[in-house]
Each structure stands twice: as C-alpha cells, then as structure tokens.
Amino acid sequence: MFVENPESFSNYTAILQEELVPAMGCTEPIAIAYAAAKAKELLGEEPLHITVDCSGNIIKNVKGVTVPNSGGQKGIKVAATLGITGGQADKKLEVISAADDSARARCRELVNAGFCEVNFAEDVPNLYIAAKVRGSAHTAEVVIAEHHTNIVRMARDGVTVFEQANAAAYPENAALSSADRSKMTLRGLLDYAARVDLSEVSELLERQIRYNRAISQEGLDNGWGARIGKTMLESWGSDVKTRAIAWAAAGSDARMSGCALPVVINSGSGNQGITVTLPVLVYAEEFQVSKQKLYRALLVSNLVSIYIKHFIGPLSAFCGAVSAACGAGAAITYMAGGDEKRIACTITNTLGNVGGIVCDGAKPSCAAKIASSVHAAILAYQMSMRDQQFQPGEGIVEEDVEETIRNIGYIGKVGMKPTDHEILNVMIDKVDVNACV
Known part of the structure; x- marks a missing residue:
C-alpha cells in the first residue's frame, strides 16, 4: 500500500486550510470590494473617487451577478463602491457582510453620481484588480493578483508601501504560499x-x-x-x-x-x-x-x-x-x-x-x-x-x-x-x- 510521509500530510492539511475559507457571494465582486475597502483604509480619509482596473476574467465574472448585501445592485461599480461605503477590509471575502441600509443607499447614490470609473486592464494576470482611490489630500492604490485576497502592491501618494517581494513586513497580505x-x-x-x-x-x-x-x-x-x-x-x-x-x-x-x-x-x-x-x-x-x-x-x-x-x-x-x-x-x-x-x-x-x-x-x-x-x-x-x-x-x-x-x-x-x-x-x-x- 502506498503511504505518504508526514510532511506530505502536513502539506495537504495546509492546502485545505488555505482553500476552505468563507466567502460571501460571488468571489470576484467580493474581491473588488475587498480591494476598494483596503484602498480606503490605506488612504486614511474619505475617498472622493475610485478607479478600478480589472482583467477580462474579473469583468466577465462580475457583469452578470448581483452583489450580495447591496439591495439587488449589480456590477463592478457597485462592488467597489459598496466596499467603500460599507466594507470592513479585515473581513476579506466577507468584507461587505456588515453593510447596512445606509451603506447601500450611499452606494447607489455614489454610483449614479459617477464616483467609480472602471477600466479593462490588458496584459495582466487572469485574476487582476487595481483599486485606486483619491481623497482631498491623498491617493492610494491596492493591487490584487492571482488569488482573490492576494495583495501584491500597495501605494500611498505614489509611494510604494508594500510589495509582495517585501511581504514579511505585511504577513496578512502575503500570497498563498505555505502549501505546495x-x-x-x-x-x-x-x-x-x-x-x-x-x-x-x-x-x-x-x-x-x-x-x-x-x-x-x-x-x-x-x-x-x-x-x-x-x-x-x-x-x-x-x-x-x-x-x-x-x-x-x-x-x-x-x-x-x-x-x-x-x-x-x-x-x-x-x-x-x-x-x-x-x-x-x-x-x-x-x-x-x-x-x-x-x-x-x-x-x-x-x-x-x-x-x-x-x-x-x-x-x-x-x-x-x-x-x-x-x-x-x-x-x-x-x-x-x-x-x-x-x-x-x-x-x-x-x-x-x-x-x-x-x-x-x-x-x-x-x-x-x-x-x-x-x-x-x-x-x-x-x-x-x-x-x-x-x-x-x-x-x-x-x-x-x-x-x-x-x-x-x-x-x-x-x-x-x-x-x-x-x-x-x-x-x-x-x-x-x-x-x-
């Protein structure tokens, strides 16, 4: 009988721990909301505008689904804006689980007012989101790639404050890398x-x-x-x-x-x-x-x-x-x-x-x-x-x-x-x- 070694067993357990996590709604709009909420957190003030650059696969997977907890609203602009108005970045794939009526109403108002701009990003990974927010005094950007919560870059006022190459300083943002x-x-x-x-x-x-x-x-x-x-x-x-x-x-x-x-x-x-x-x-x-x-x-x-x-x-x-x-x-x-x-x-x-x-x-x-x-x-x-x-x-x-x-x-x-x-x-x-x- 084939017998795996203990290290291999540990690897399978780590894979399961990384993969079997809770998420609210379709993971692509939730990933957008997470990127937006994280960008707002980094900005440190109320955003006046957000630009979201997305890969084609993200656009494809957000276009036709209702964003959960949004009151029936759909699309990338809604996902990003609700991440701003009602998101809690520390909840990751449950980022908008606590959004209330006020957050939903504000989201609808901001989307109608042109608060969010969406661009198609080419020559990027299949899973790619760049959320760029502008406030009255500062700007901030959060980039997610390859995995839905995998932040690869964060910048404030044009200065990079995190890159995955230096992930040791921000272990909560590191890629899913402990399992092979x-x-x-x-x-x-x-x-x-x-x-x-x-x-x-x-x-x-x-x-x-x-x-x-x-x-x-x-x-x-x-x-x-x-x-x-x-x-x-x-x-x-x-x-x-x-x-x-x-x-x-x-x-x-x-x-x-x-x-x-x-x-x-x-x-x-x-x-x-x-x-x-x-x-x-x-x-x-x-x-x-x-x-x-x-x-x-x-x-x-x-x-x-x-x-x-x-x-x-x-x-x-x-x-x-x-x-x-x-x-x-x-x-x-x-x-x-x-x-x-x-x-x-x-x-x-x-x-x-x-x-x-x-x-x-x-x-x-x-x-x-x-x-x-x-x-x-x-x-x-x-x-x-x-x-x-x-x-x-x-x-x-x-x-x-x-x-x-x-x-x-x-x-x-x-x-x-x-x-x-x-x-x-x-x-x-x-x-x-x-x-x-």
Whole structure:
C-alpha cells in the first residue's frame, strides 16, 4: 500500500486550510470590494473617487451577478463602491457582510453620481484588480493578483508601501504560499483522506457542511435566480441522483442572485465549494455512512477539485463546475466502496464527457452548468462501479488518470485562452457576431 510521509500530510492539511475559507457571494465582486475597502483604509480619509482596473476574467465574472448585501445592485461599480461605503477590509471575502441600509443607499447614490470609473486592464494576470482611490489630500492604490485576497502592491501618494517581494513586513497580505499544490497526486490525496487524523480537519469540514447546506436550503425554499434546483425537484422527482444535483444547483441559484449567506469556497469559488459539498452530503445520507466516512469523503471531494483546478489556474474559459463535480463523483465512488482504480475511472469519465463546458462569466445559469456537471459525475460513478471507462486514445483520455488531468489542465489554461478572450469580446460587445455568419 502506498503511504505518504508526514510532511506530505502536513502539506495537504495546509492546502485545505488555505482553500476552505468563507466567502460571501460571488468571489470576484467580493474581491473588488475587498480591494476598494483596503484602498480606503490605506488612504486614511474619505475617498472622493475610485478607479478600478480589472482583467477580462474579473469583468466577465462580475457583469452578470448581483452583489450580495447591496439591495439587488449589480456590477463592478457597485462592488467597489459598496466596499467603500460599507466594507470592513479585515473581513476579506466577507468584507461587505456588515453593510447596512445606509451603506447601500450611499452606494447607489455614489454610483449614479459617477464616483467609480472602471477600466479593462490588458496584459495582466487572469485574476487582476487595481483599486485606486483619491481623497482631498491623498491617493492610494491596492493591487490584487492571482488569488482573490492576494495583495501584491500597495501605494500611498505614489509611494510604494508594500510589495509582495517585501511581504514579511505585511504577513496578512502575503500570497498563498505555505502549501505546495505541485506536490499533489491522486494517490497521495487519497491516502491522506483515508488516514489523516480527522481532528486536524473536522472543524473546517463542519463549517463547510453547515454553510453550504444552509445556502442550498435557501435556494430550495425561495425563488432565487433561475430556480434550477427547485425546477429539477418539481420536474424530475426526488430520487438520490436528482436530490444530489438539485441541492448543488439550488446553492448556486441563491449565490449568483445576491443571497448574503456565506459559502465555504473551493479553488477560490463559492460555486465550486457548493459543488464539492452538496452531492456528497446527499449520497452520504443515502448510503448511511458514518460521520467519519463523510468527513473522509469530503476530503476526497475537496482535494480532487483543488488538484485538477491547480493545472488550469484560478480563472479561465474552463467551467470550474466540471473540476468540482469530478471531486464530488470521486467522493461518491469512495463512499460506495470504490478503490483507487474506480475513483480514477470516475474522474476520467467525467472529464471525457463534460470537459468542454465554457465559462462565460458568473450569473444565474451557473446553477444549470453545475447541474450538468454533477449529472455527468454521477453517470461517471455509475459507470466506474461497473468497470466501464472511456478508453485511452479517445479524445483527451490517457491510460494514466494523472495524464488525463494534465491534458484538461493544458486545454483549460493554454488551449482555451483565445476562447476566453473572444467570450469577453462578445460579452462587452466588441465584435459583430452577425458579420461572422
């Protein structure tokens, strides 16, 4: 039997501690609000104006979602301005959780008055936000890159006061660097999930269960978004497969339409956090597994998702619901008694089926993409338990699941980069699609 060394176990635990954090609403507008709140804090006075420079992927993922706790307002200007009027920078991805009616009203007033200017930043990382504020006496700038709370530069009155190269002076702003995702392997993470002392991770997992189940229930109870979860249960019945898909979709229904409940994220995404959690909870109840078995299954789900997404990067044209659904399918296979071979088969079957779903920004239809991805993952699990697998040489599928994962990583990070660019052009009306017909 393959056995990981203690240092490797510590690395997996550190990865989980970095990844499984609470976030309120879609993480891209929240990251903008965080940058704005941090810039205001650095400015030291009330801002008179803010300019936000964003990468295309940030623009894409903020355009169609309601900013949580904003009273139904949408867009980059709202996210940045609410970060100014009601943000608390120390809360990071829950930065606007305490925004009140006064902050929301002031946000609406400032946005209408032209307080915020937005620019498209080119030749920057896929995840990039620069928030520049001007007051009566000072200016300040905060730049975030690569990760949603990863501040790489801060400047006041044009003088740099923090750069990531000198992060020791500001450890709270340092990049996510204590864990090494490049050392992950499927076999290693499965060994970790099977043998780690659960006391090291139970608090993280309980919070994930509690938060993500709550927003899913909210999506089922009320008319959020496109009502994908509710529609499925009303139309397809309530067997275990439908419940697993619908519960995941319902969480996204609520989250994408401005629900203020927090989500424990995965790979920087609340939708991915929901997807790795809810199907596993549904099948754990169906299989009547112990709490310990559920915890270990959630470790499988979270780590498989993080592992696959590591090769793709934080934002791309590749829909992250697919990598998260791979994690959920792997965990369901694990709870059903599947060994490493069958878990690998589940991942391969999922990627061979829905690996081409594109991301055209965060919005209510993300719930439907989650539904499609989880459906594919459940089919993949059912195939794997019957020893049925897509074969090497069929499309992107390789003999070794690790190579298949790397193939999808290359496609998502490199191959789909031009697609990502053109999706953005369509979304911001920079192309005449009729001229291409």
